Amino acid sequence: MQRSTTYQDIRTLSQKELEELTHELGQPSFRSKQLISWLFEKNVCSFDEMTNLPKSFRNQLAERFSFNVPTEKAQQVSRDGSRKYLLEFSDGTSVETVGMPNRNRLAVCISTQAGCAMGCAFCATGLHGLARSLAAREMVDQVLHVKKDFNERVTSVVFMGQGEPFANFDETLAALRILNDPQGLGIGARHLTVSTCGLIPGIRKFATIEEQFTLSVSLHSAVQSTRNLLMPGVKRFTLLRLYETLQDYTEKTGRRPSYEYAMIDGVNDTTPEMNALIDFCQGTLCHVNLIQLNDIADSPLKPSPLEKVKLLQRRLKMHGVETTIRNSRGSDIDAACGQLKQRFSVPNLGYLPSIVS
Known part of the structure; x- marks a missing residue:
């Protein structure tokens, strides 16, 4: 029954347009409520799933519309139960998505763009630049794909995959609201996290x-020169401006931002770097997530020893900064952003700017 993905995705129609469509196709008005329920509450991905609609009505819909859901091109399964997917949309654009089960919870990490323009030195995604931004529905479809594959309810979503969410702000916000909608997936706002490299206008x-959505900032260094080398795409947004913006954010919202700090051997795990991070965080409302850098083949950047990660955690806590060492999920598969896509598209990672002496 499913038609070519060149047809318009029916989920792009508004509820009013769906009501008009139902009337146009000669169906009684209550059918539009059923159709809207399937699309916006049950989030189905095919006409066949709309079991209380007459088959003739479903055929009419399939002749004019489609569900442009992504297809799974590859999947890797980790020993810890995490699953990483390479999903391809109807135009051939592909992105990565991760499902991370933990007891009775299922977290999903989604991409907001195909590729990325930020050019972070430690990230495989940015090596070939930005292909395009994703639509809100394409972000939601990643969550639905994982939900269906695990056959479990998704309890949290992090917008922390490929791309910079605030470079695609409107679609990211629309996706957050779809995921949060109690008539849809009903994921609590505080369980929906957006991770930014530090785009100040977006913050x-x-x-x-x-909404009480959660903010996470990829910091990775509180020394300007180091951060410029690690994250050249946000060089124009200085640490001083970022600090001031985040203080404004906490004052306006009362919410605690978290800082992601991927520890890199010999780069941002030195004593001066640790001191700078403590100074940046001390006395502010924040939470620091420390993680050993994912090891990317051919990259000059390597993970810090766990002893150094634990040392930084102790020092931050001594200065009153809430800190967690985040376990690296899927370390036995292509865990880092962009690695799985690289495996299926390019033979090697190419040149990474060397910042290790």
């Missing part, structure tokens, strides 16, 4: 929304 806009 300021994020502070004005009503």
Whole structure:
């Protein structure tokens, strides 16, 4: 019954347009409510799943519309139960998505863009630049794909995969609201986290929304020269401006941002780097997530020894900074952003800027 993905995705229609479509196709008005329920509450991905609609009505819909859901091109399964997917959309664009089960919870890490323009030195995604931004529905479809594959309810989503969410702000916010909608997936706002490299205009806009979505900032160094080398795409947003913006954010929202700090041997795990991070965080409302860098083949950047990670955690806690060492999920598969896609598209990672002396 499913038609070519060149047809318009029926989920792009508004509820009013669906009501008009139902009337146009000669169906009684209650059918539009059933159709809307399937699309916006049950989040089905095919007409065949709409079991209380007459087959003739489903055929009419399939002749004009489709579900442009992504297809799974590859999947890797970790010993810890995590599953990493390479998903391809109807135009051939592919992104990575990760499902991370933990007891009775299922977290999903999704991409907001295909590729990335930020050019972070430690990330495989940015090596070939940005292909395009994703639509909100394409972000939600990643969550639905994982939900269906695990056959479990998704309890949290992190917008921490490929791409910079705040470079695609409107679609990211639309996706957050679809996921949060109690008539849809009903994921609590505080269980929906957006991770930014530090795009200040996006943080300021994020502070004005009503929902209690969670903000995470990829910091990785509190020394300007080091951060410029690690994250050249946000060089224009200085640490001083970022600090001031985040203080404004906490004052306006009362919410605690978290900082992601991927520890890199000999780069951001030295005593001066640790001191700078303590100074940046001390006395502010924040939480620091420390993680050993994912090891990417051919990269000059290597993970810090676990002893150094634990040392930084102890020092931060001594200065009153809430800190967690985040376990690296899927370390036995292509865990880092962009690695699985690289495996299926390019033979090697190419040149990475060397910042290790």
